[in-house]
Amino acid sequence: MGTKFNRSVLIKLLLLQCLSVLSEAQDSDFFYFVQQVTDTSMSEAQDFDFFYFVQQWPGSYCDTSQSCCYPTTGKPPSDFGIHGLWPNYKNGSYPSYCDPDNPYDESEISDLISSMQENWASLSCPSNNGSTFWSHEWEKHGTCSESVLDQHGYFQAALKLKSKVDLLQILQSAGINPDGRNYTVSVIASAIRDGIGYTPWIACNVDVAGNRQLYEVYVCVDTSGSSLIECPVFPQGDGKCTSSVEFPAF
Numbered sequence: 001m002g003t004k005f006n007r008s009v010l011i012k013l014l015l016l017q018c019l020s021v022l023s024e025a026q027d028s029d030f031f032y033f034v035q036q037v038t039d040t041s042m043s044e045a046q047d048f049d050f051f052y053f054v055q056q057w058p059g060s061y062c063d064t065s066q067s068c069c070y071p072t073t074g075k076p077p078s079d080f081g082i083h084g085l086w087p088n089y090k091n092g093s094y095p096s097y098c099d100p101d102n103p104y105d106e107s108e109i110s111d112l113i114s115s116m117q118e119n120w121a122s123l124s125c126p127s128n129n130g131s132t133f134w135s136h137e138w139e140k141h142g143t144c145s146e147s148v149l150d151q152h153g154y155f156q157a158a159l160k161l162k163s164k165v166d167l168l169q170i171l172q173s174a175g176i177n178p179d180g181r182n183y184t185v186s187v188i189a190s191a192i193r194d195g196i197g198y199t200p201w202i203a204c205n206v207d208v209a210g211n212r213q214l215y216e217v218y219v220c221v222d223t224s225g226s227s228l229i230e231c232p233v234f235p236q237g238d239g240k241c242t243s244s245v246e247f248p249a250f
């Protein structure tokens with residue numbers, strides 16, 4: 001929780017206790033008032049509206065002109081990997097680098113590292129053990145939700161979401177396989193929506209031959225980092241997809 005949950009919040013809570021003694025508890029106006037005061041306190045403390053949970057297809061990261069480097073721990077699984085869990089505002093903009101005083105500390109997440117190597121693999125060059133990627137994600141995005149999730153909670157929330165949103169399994173069950181063939185983006189999106197119950201947003205990129213391909217899938221998550229929600233707003237831009245895109249092998 002930290003410093004934001006400060007004296008003014010405590011004063012409000014004390015005030016509420018006094019009021020609750022004076023008030024009839026079943027008075028709905030009273031509950032409305034409690035809700036208003038509590039909402040104000042909480043929005044000061046959390047300072048974002050929802051998360052984007054973003055997964056990427058490694059085949060589409062690696063077959064670009066920029067190419068990729070496998071992590072020092074070896075080639076990642078042939079599965080979607082986590083890109084990030086990003087706090088966002090309903091107006092479409094997002095906070096970043098919110099707390100330089102809370103740097104990435106791998107000792108807080110040592111129990112999660114093997115799962116992160118499997119599910120949140122780094123593909124950037126030069127080849128590295130993943131720490132560069134994870135520290136970037138924490139410092140740019142994670143620090144902006146630190147009122148809700150500490151460092152361990154943040155990485156763990158993303159890993160839990162990854163197992164909840166099993167994109168490859170959902171797509172393969174719908175006959176959409178990473179086989180280098182073209183698939184209709186609206187069919188991909190419908191399969192994911194049917195699989196998770198919420199509408200995803202899809203981003204594409206371009207391979208060395210200039211073909212558009214399935215690159216990233218965004219879903220939205222409530223401020224606790226645990227429940228999927230319908231996206232309050234989709235990312236700006238059109239995601240660079242054509243109506244039909246390749247799903248390359250990895």
Ligand SMILES: *[C@@H]1O[C@H](CO)[C@@H](O)[C@H](O)[C@H]1NC(C)=O
Pocket residue numbers: 089091092093
């Ligand atoms: C979006 O909302 C946030 C939080 O209320 C605010 O800080 C930010 O300035 C807004 N950005 C734009 C572009 O309106």
Ligand SMILES: *[C@@H]1O[C@H](CO)[C@@H](O)[C@H](O)[C@H]1NC(C)=O
Pocket residue numbers: 106113129130131
């Ligand atoms: C990764 O390498 C960095 C040094 O480059 C080291 O500090 C860190 O402990 C390593 N982490 C893992 C998980 O191997």
Ligand SMILES: *[C@@H]1O[C@H](CO)[C@@H](O)[C@H](O)[C@H]1NC(C)=O
Pocket residue numbers: 180181182211244245246
């Ligand atoms: C996918 O579609 C693009 C654009 O129509 C085309 O250039 C490409 O050859 C197709 N790929 C396959 C594997 O059919």
